[in-house]
Amino acid sequence: xxxxxxxxxxxxxxxxxxxxxxxxxxxxxxxxxxxxxxxxxxxxxxxxxxxxxxxxxxxxxxxxxxxxxxxxxxxxxxxxxxxxxxxxxxxxxxxxxxxxxxxxxxxxxxxxxxxxxxxxxxxxxxxxxxxxxxxxxxxxxxxxxxxxxxxxxxxxxxxxxxxxx
Numbered sequence: 001x002x003x004x005x006x007x008x009x010x011x012x013x014x015x016x017x018x019x020x021x022x023x024x025x026x027x028x029x030x031x032x033x034x035x036x037x038x039x040x041x042x043x044x045x046x047x048x049x050x051x052x053x054x055x056x057x058x059x060x061x062x063x064x065x066x067x068x069x070x071x072x073x074x075x076x077x078x079x080x081x082x083x084x085x086x087x088x089x090x091x092x093x094x095x096x097x098x099x100x101x102x103x104x105x106x107x108x109x110x111x112x113x114x115x116x117x118x119x120x121x122x123x124x125x126x127x128x129x130x131x132x133x134x135x136x137x138x139x140x141x142x143x144x145x146x147x148x149x150x151x152x153x154x155x156x157x158x159x160x161x162x163x164x165x
Contacts, residue, residue: 005030005041005111006102007068009061013116018131020114022065023102026072030111032122032138041113042140044072046120049142058117058142072099105131118142 004027008020015021026041033040048071049058058064076098105112112123112134122138 002028003030003111004028004106004109005113006105006109007041007045007065007113007115009058009065009115011059011061011117013119017114017134018105021061023105024065024069024072025100025102025106027098027100030109032111032113035140041111042122044075045113046140046142049115049120053117053142058115061115064115069099069101115142 004025007024007026008017009022010020029040031040032042035042035046045068048068049064052058052064052067056064107128109125110127112125112131114121114123118141120140120142121136122140123134124137125134
């Protein structure tokens with residue numbers, strides 16, 4: 001079975017965890033990993049969030065959620081297309097549904113990523129538990145200077161594609 005997760009976007013840390021402004025679903029590979037060696041969600045989203053924060057800010061939760069979803073889908077489609085010889089004229093994307101938009105929390109997610117304008121929190125979730133019972137296992141500051149505007153090529157080459165090729 002896949003490790004499912006969701007990524008929620010909030011205006012500030014006082015917003016209730018069960019009321020995100022925007023919510024993304026990831027069907028597989030939802031475990032956190034780390035930012036250095038172990039691949040996972042953190043290596044997929046933290047560099048993008050830091051870059052986007054420096055370039056535009058993370059205050060418009062719906063917009064940053066939409067752009068992160070686009071980023072994740074583009075990464076996934078690029079990975080599959082590089083491994084399988086598709087005719088790019090006929091099929092510019094895989095059509096595989098690895099990510100999506102959610103209206104509510106799923107009861108089968110194992111991890112939850114809570115994004116504020118300055119912080120990302122990671123929660124470990126027991127099956128069918130309520131948000132009040134989720135366990136925060138990590139907090140990551142998104143104010144770092146290691147991903148800045150104008151360095152998107154470095155961001156792309158240093159994250160998803162580097163790990164998968």
